[in-house]
Amino acid sequence: MTERIREFLRSRRESGIDDGPVLVVDLDVVRDNYASFAKALPDSRVFYAVKANPAPELLALLVKLGSCFDTASVAEIQMVLAAGATSDRISFGNTIKKERDIARAYALGIRLFAVDCKAEVEKIARVAPKARVFCRFLFDCVGAEWPLSRKFGCDPEMAVDVLEHAHRLGLEAYGVSFHVGSQQNRTAAWDEALKSASSIFRACADRGINLSMVNLGGGFPTKYLKDVPAVKQYGRSIFRALRKHFGNRVPDTIIEPGRGMVGNAGVIESEVVLVSKKSDKDEVRWVYLDIGKFGGLAETMDESIRYPIRTPRDGDAMAPCVLAGPTCDSADVLYEKKPYDLPVSLEIGDRVLIEGTGAYTSTYSAVAFNGFDPLKTIHLEARD
Numbered sequence: 269m270t271e272r273i274r275e276f277l278r279s280r281r282e283s284g285i286d287d288g289p290v291l292v293v294d295l296d297v298v299r300d301n302y303a304s305f306a307k308a309l310p311d312s313r314v315f316y317a318v319k320a321n322p323a324p325e326l327l328a329l330l331v332k333l334g335s336c337f338d339t340a341s342v343a344e345i346q347m348v349l350a351a352g353a354t355s356d357r358i359s360f361g362n363t364i365k366k367e368r369d370i371a372r373a374y375a376l377g378i379r380l381f382a383v384d385c386k387a388e389v390e391k392i393a394r395v396a397p398k399a400r401v402f403c404r405f406l407f408d409c410v411g412a413e414w415p416l417s418r419k420f421g422c423d424p425e426m427a428v429d430v431l432e433h434a435h436r437l438g439l440e441a442y443g444v445s446f447h448v449g450s451q452q453n454r455t456a457a458w459d460e461a462l463k464s465a466s467s468i469f470r471a472c473a474d475r476g477i478n479l480s481m482v483n484l485g486g487g488f489p490t491k492y493l494k495d496v497p498a499v500k501q502y503g504r505s506i507f508r509a510l511r512k513h514f515g516n517r518v519p520d521t522i523i524e525p526g527r528g529m530v531g532n533a534g535v536i537e538s539e540v541v542l543v544s545k546k547s548d549k550d551e552v553r554w555v556y557l558d559i560g561k562f563g564g565l566a567e568t569m570d571e572s573i574r575y576p577i578r579t580p581r582d583g584d585a586m587a588p589c590v591l592a593g594p595t596c597d598s599a600d601v602l603y604e605k606k607p608y609d610l611p612v613s614l615e616i617g618d619r620v621l622i623e624g625t626g627a628y629t630s631t632y633s634a635v636a637f638n639g640f641d642p643l644k645t646i647h648l649e650a651r652d
């Protein structure tokens with residue numbers, strides 16, 4: 269929570285237009301986060317993962333700072349181009365693409381594509397001749413609070429065949445990628461993944477194919493309730509692991525931070541709509557906010573991400589609550605298996621601040637489920 273965000277929310281309330289939840293993002297924080305990544309991993313190029321928050325103001329800032337961009341669709345590519353980036357700063361990093369979207373991306377100048385199987389390589393070879401491809405391999409996400417499934421990537425052994433196939437079809441077999449799982453708290457996760465990456469490099473070299481790039485993915489955490497290691501520590505750990513597995517032939521590297529770039533830059537202000545109990549004997553209150561899973565807090569699915577919540581009554585006695593959203597869908601409960609401690613004095617109409625919500629919120633919010641508006645967002649411009 270920055271002074272600027274606090275000031276903005278105060279004046280919004282005074283002007284009487286504070287109906288409904290709002291996400292406020294301080295772009296000064298994003299600028300500082302970018303600088304931290306650039307400093308911690310000076311030899312890696314930053315490809316911001318656009319899906320984390322694609323706001324035009326944020327993309328324009330990152331373009332100005334020199335960032336590159338990881339995109340997942342033609343629409344995201346167009347947003348990044350509209351923000352002023354040239355096509356050589358954009359990768360099409362989704363492994364699941366329609367052939368006509370690959371062709372559209374190619375027509376827009378995109379030359380860097382992700383794959384994880386031969387069928388995808390064939391699509392690219394047909395409509396994006398001579399493009400660069402990197403193969404994503406599977407990695408288990410132990411230590412990640414938002415683990416990724418087996419949806420993306422192939423076994424490391426298969427990655428060698430996929431890259432050889434690309435080479436034979438006239439594409440540039442450029443390298444490999446992986447993702448250690450989002451909100452990854454273990455800096456050592458990259459060491460294990462880089463071991464697999466180096467074995468793919470060696471197996472490809474044995475077949476006469478020289479790879480040159482490792483995409484280290486995202487996964488860098490933002491602070492929610494627990495402390496997380498600083499970006500500097502991730503940088504050191506990754507540097508050591510690259511040395512250990514690649515010796516003095518360290519490849520070019522890319523990082524794709526999403527959450528770590530914008531998570532801590534945003535705060536959602538929400539209002540308590542109702543506080544109730546299901547029976548007189550109940551110890552646990554139900555607290556209903558005007559935002560829930562369908563309003564942007566989808567990452568509370570399985571109670572994975574626990575956001576820090578501040579109230580005007582912090583300091584009063586606390587008691588556990590079930591926390592829920594305002595819609596008529598029973599899935600719209602944020603925390604129940606593990607109730608959330610909030611002040612006993614909390615009342616209907618109180619404003620609460622949900623921190624660390626700059627990533628994976630605005631675009632997750634539904635267009636009009638139950639008639640609720642999509643999450644309003646405000647981006648406070650970065651100062652020079």
Ligand SMILES: *Cc1c(COP(=O)(O)O)cnc(C)c1O
Pocket residue numbers: 317319320338361447449450451485486487488524525526527528
């Ligand atoms: C979502 C995504 C990222 C960003 O992950 P974070 O954990 O938010 O840093 C990076 N790379 C790819 C390919 C992704 O799909």
